[in-house]
Amino acid sequence: MKPIRTYLPLLVLVAGCASTTAPPPAPTPAAPAFGWYQDAVRARQVLRIDSALSLITVTVRRGGTFARMGHDHVVASRSIEGFVAPDAGRADFRFRLDQMTVDETGLRAKAGLTTQPDLDAIAGTRTNMLTRVLDAERFPLVELHAERAAGKSDKIETLRLTVTLHGVSRTVDVPTTIERSAGGLTASGTLILNQSDFGITPMSVMGGALTVLDPMELAFRIVAAPQG
Numbered sequence: 001m002k003p004i005r006t007y008l009p010l011l012v013l014v015a016g017c018a019s020t021t022a023p024p025p026a027p028t029p030a031a032p033a034f035g036w037y038q039d040a041v042r043a044r045q046v047l048r049i050d051s052a053l054s055l056i057t058v059t060v061r062r063g064g065t066f067a068r069m070g071h072d073h074v075v076a077s078r079s080i081e082g083f084v085a086p087d088a089g090r091a092d093f094r095f096r097l098d099q100m101t102v103d104e105t106g107l108r109a110k111a112g113l114t115t116q117p118d119l120d121a122i123a124g125t126r127t128n129m130l131t132r133v134l135d136a137e138r139f140p141l142v143e144l145h146a147e148r149a150a151g152k153s154d155k156i157e158t159l160r161l162t163v164t165l166h167g168v169s170r171t172v173d174v175p176t177t178i179e180r181s182a183g184g185l186t187a188s189g190t191l192i193l194n195q196s197d198f199g200i201t202p203m204s205v206m207g208g209a210l211t212v213l214d215p216m217e218l219a220f221r222i223v224a225a226p227q228g
Helices: 032-040 105-110 119-133
Strands: 047-049 055-063 073-077 081-085 090-096 141-153 156-165 168-181 184-194 210-226
Touching: 032 081, 032 090, 073 105, 081 210, 090 210
Parallel strands: none
Antiparallel strands: 047 081, 047 210, 055 073, 055 210, 081 090, 090 141, 141 156, 156 168, 168 184, 184 210
């Protein structure tokens, strides 16, 4: 396997621009992968991901000669849905790009970012992310499939994660901390991601004097519990 350098570019313009009116979210299409869990629930333990407790964050940083004029950003998803089958060693989950947040104050502080963009800059960043970078109207979802791979040490397991974004799929092995309690589990870890691995060109202005760097820092915490 290649080093962990992939795959989930949830990307933003480092300098906020004037916001335009975003189209309303389209209906979320059915997830074919979720059908496996509906069929397996009678024979296997199937957990449902708890969206209220699960979180994916992506920190993107600015570069270029005029980097000091822009901001680093934190983009987050709190709308993760999906299922985990622990005994089968697999999980499938997804989230909508148009439900992601940009630059929540608490998440910026946790990421070590000491400045806070104003509301207009945040709105412009979000619009650019969804329209000019990710084409979220055509590709509204990020879909992830995880399988248990070889290698385990204490609570650390290696998950083989396939990420589908912008019509492109990439697979990477991810060291993941797994904690089990009361029939459920929590999986957490970090990745270094490259937006270019999905055919996405990092956003830049002024001929590249102010740009979004290609690598991104992803942190995830996925909580799954028995279905009630």
